[in-house]
Amino acid sequence: MRLKAVATVILVGAGGTAVIAATGVWALTGGLYGCTRADEELAPTLASLPILDAHPSQTQPQNERYSGCDEDDGFAYAGQYYRLTTPRADVLAFYREAATEDGWRLETANPSPSPAPGSLAADISTLCFEKPVAGTTAHLAVWFPGDLGDSPDNYGLDVTASHDGTAWC
Incomplete structure (x- = not known):
């Protein structure tokens, strides 16, 4: 009888240790915070999307394309800045057409987004x-x-995505 009790304690202890170890691995690989492996692997896919190469003929790419995974919010991203050398309205008309042709669906349009004075910018996408x-x-x-008081001669394209649905514009 005593042997059965010792075996039970050992099995329960081993099972508990396995659960704690698995929970630790899950938390360290993005379960609680940061990017999951799937979202880290998604960033290069986003960076290769053809829409990031699309731009009005009068504009020029600025710097290198960037991509990565936002550890704070846990989403993959990629983007490109362009030199704004044509009217803003022309840029917006260009992307309305180019994005639609590339299979993108317009979700929202805000002609002049800007945060309220003293507030955090939640959505500054036009x-x-x-x-x-x-x-x-x-x-x-x-x-x-x-729109945020920075670099009036540039505009940006950003693509974000996450397998857990935490990405947004």
């Missing part, structure tokens, strides 16, 4: 599109840093 990419919903934002 145009926000969405479409399925790699088994999740990707969001394409067309935005102007000048």
